[in-house]
Amino acid sequence: MAKKGNLTGKQAAFVREYLVDHNATRAYLRAGYRCSEGAAKSNASRMMTNDDVASAIAAAAKVATDVANLTVQDTLTTLRQLVGYDVRKLFDAEGLPVPIQQIDDDTAAAIVGVEITKDGMKFKMADKVATLEKAMKYHALFTKDYEAQADALAQLVEYTQGALGSRIKPILLED
Numbered sequence: 001m002a003k004k005g006n007l008t009g010k011q012a013a014f015v016r017e018y019l020v021d022h023n024a025t026r027a028y029l030r031a032g033y034r035c036s037e038g039a040a041k042s043n044a045s046r047m048m049t050n051d052d053v054a055s056a057i058a059a060a061a062k063v064a065t066d067v068a069n070l071t072v073q074d075t076l077t078t079l080r081q082l083v084g085y086d087v088r089k090l091f092d093a094e095g096l097p098v099p100i101q102q103i104d105d106d107t108a109a110a111i112v113g114v115e116i117t118k119d120g121m122k123f124k125m126a127d128k129v130a131t132l133e134k135a136m137k138y139h140a141l142f143t144k145d146y147e148a149q150a151d152a153l154a155q156l157v158e159y160t161q162g163a164l165g166s167r168i169k170p171i172l173l174e175d
Helices: 009-021 024-030 037-048 051-068 072-084 105-109 128-138 150-167
Strands: 111-117 120-125
Touching: 009 024, 009 037, 009 051, 024 037, 037 051, 072 105, 072 128, 105 111
Parallel strands: none
Antiparallel strands: 111 120
8 A cells, every 4th residue: 555654545545535624434435445434434433543644634734724824712712703793783773784894893703794785785694503513512512423411411401400490490301
C-alpha cells in the first residue's frame, strides 16, 4: 500500500475526507474502504484512535485554522452570539423593522441571509437549535453519538423543577 508520511494512501484519503464534514463514518466510505455502514462506523471509530491519523487530522485542522486566522475565542464568541440573539431586536416598539444599521452585533451576527423584496427586507436567521447543539457538544453535554448525557439531563430537570416548582413532574417511560 502507498504510504504518505506515516499514513497509507487510504488513511491519507480518510484524513482529507474527514476534514470535509468531520463525519468519520462517511469519511471512511469516501476514502475508498468498501464495507457496510455498520462496519464503516466501527472501523472509522478505530481509525480515529490511530495515532498517525489523529496527528494528521490535528495538523490539518491547525493549518486550516491558521490560514483562516480563526481562533477558538472567535468561534466561541460567534457561537454565543448565535445562541443569544433576540429576534425582537429586529423591530421597534411599534413592531416595525429597525434600520439594518441599528441592529445590535449579536442579532446582526445571527442574520445568515437577506432578501430585498418590493415590501422591504426578509431576514433568514441562524438555526438556534443547531447552534445550541453545537454549544452543548462543546460543553460535553452530548456524547459522540449525540445522545444527551444523563447528568446534564438530570441537571436540566432539577433546574426546571426548581424554576417551576411543583408544576412539573418527571415521568418514567417504560419500554
